[in-house]
Amino acid sequence: MAELGYARYGKDNIRLYKVHRDPQDPRKQSVVEMTICTLLEGDIDTSYTKADNSVVVATDTQKQTCYILAKQHPIDPPEQFAAIIANHFVTTYSHIHAAHVKIIQHRWTRLSVQGKPHPYSFFRDGEELRTVECVGRDSKHPQGAGFSIKSGIDKLLVLKSTGSAFYGFHRDEYTQLPETWDRILSTEVAATWQWAPFASLADVQAIAPTFNKAHEEARTITLETFATDESASVQNTMWKMSEQILAAEPKVDSVGYSLPNKHYFEIDLSWHKGLKNTGKDAEVYAPQSNPNGLIQCTVNRKGLKARL
Numbered sequence: 455m456a457e458l459g460y461a462r463y464g465k466d467n468i469r470l471y472k473v474h475r476d477p478q479d480p481r482k483q484s485v486v487e488m489t490i491c492t493l494l495e496g497d498i499d500t501s502y503t504k505a506d507n508s509v510v511v512a513t514d515t516q517k518q519t520c521y522i523l524a525k526q527h528p529i530d531p532p533e534q535f536a537a538i539i540a541n542h543f544v545t546t547y548s549h550i551h552a553a554h555v556k557i558i559q560h561r562w563t564r565l566s567v568q569g570k571p572h573p574y575s576f577f578r579d580g581e582e583l584r585t586v587e588c589v590g591r592d593s594k595h596p597q598g599a600g601f602s603i604k605s606g607i608d609k610l611l612v613l614k615s616t617g618s619a620f621y622g623f624h625r626d627e628y629t630q631l632p633e634t635w636d637r638i639l640s641t642e643v644a645a646t647w648q649w650a651p652f653a654s655l656a657d658v659q660a661i662a663p664t665f666n667k668a669h670e671e672a673r674t675i676t677l678e679t680f681a682t683d684e685s686a687s688v689q690n691t692m693w694k695m696s697e698q699i700l701a702a703e704p705k706v707d708s709v710g711y712s713l714p715n716k717h718y719f720e721i722d723l724s725w726h727k728g729l730k731n732t733g734k735d736a737e738v739y740a741p742q743s744n745p746n747g748l749i750q751c752t753v754n755r756k757g758l759k760a761r762l
């Protein structure tokens with residue numbers, strides 16, 4: 455009559471902070487703060503259907519494991535740390551066949567005092583996040599053993615006050631939007647890049663420095679393309695960003711963007727003494743919270759579609 459479909463369980467919102475002290479000067483420090491989600495899959499159906507807790511690696515155990523692994527291993531880059539956690543679960547427990555690990559890394563940027571980087575003080579320079587989604591599988595998993603890793607940037611808020619147009623779009627009896635050759639463009643960037651599959655943890659570890667390099671490249675490409683592209687549309691600008699990330703990082707199979715179009719409406723003030731505030735005279739705008747456009751795409755490296 456009933457059978458279990460989707461079944462995963464774990465600990466969400468595991469908050470973790472790690473300090474690194476310079477061995478030469480222990481007051482010279484760097485810090486990383488992250489929020490982790492672990493979800494396990496495997497031969498766990500009986501915990502749902504038969505109240506059999508013997509197959510349950512408690513969610514508290516999953517949390518403690520993250521702390522212990524953080525003590526024993528580097529947590530930078532987060533891609534490698536996510537793979538270390540996933541690998542632990544699928545190799546330690548023979549009935550766990552996949553571990554899904556998400557990491558959100560929060561910003562702590564070193565602050566400067568009188569122009570000099572301070573050895574142990576940091577500030578939150580924006581809500582931008584670095585993200586990782588890693589799945590580690592053992593050989594009993596239907597997809598076979600290996601690691602899939604998707605890196606990303608989230609909540610990166612940007613605005614340009616000109617250099618964006620939107621015209622030539624389809625018009626019919628439902629269309630009210632006028633064409634524009636000069637508009638404000640603002641979005642909160644969510645970008646992801648999917649790495650080619652890894653056969654083992656050792657393969658992930660072998661390219662560890664590439665993860666930070668790719669993050670920097672993707673961030674720079676996103677920001678610089680946003681700024682310099684004479685944008686014809688959000689669609690076309692995000693395509694240009696995606697193409698460049700694929701070109702910059704050969705081990706990336708596909709790139710995805712999800713960009714809300716955060717509208718700023720012109721305000722007609724002509725009712726007040728003929729004040730000119732539209733078209734080329736527009737200076738005061740009304741930022742809109744909703745509704746917003748939402749433009750998404752995934753751009754694949756040519757020839758790889760089959761494996762994604």
Ligand SMILES: O=c1[nH]c(=O)c2[nH]c(=O)[nH]c2[nH]1
Pocket residue numbers: 620631686687688689715747749
């Ligand atoms: O860049 C844009 N893409 C759209 O698809 C769209 N639709 C819309 O109303 N404004 C915009 N802007």
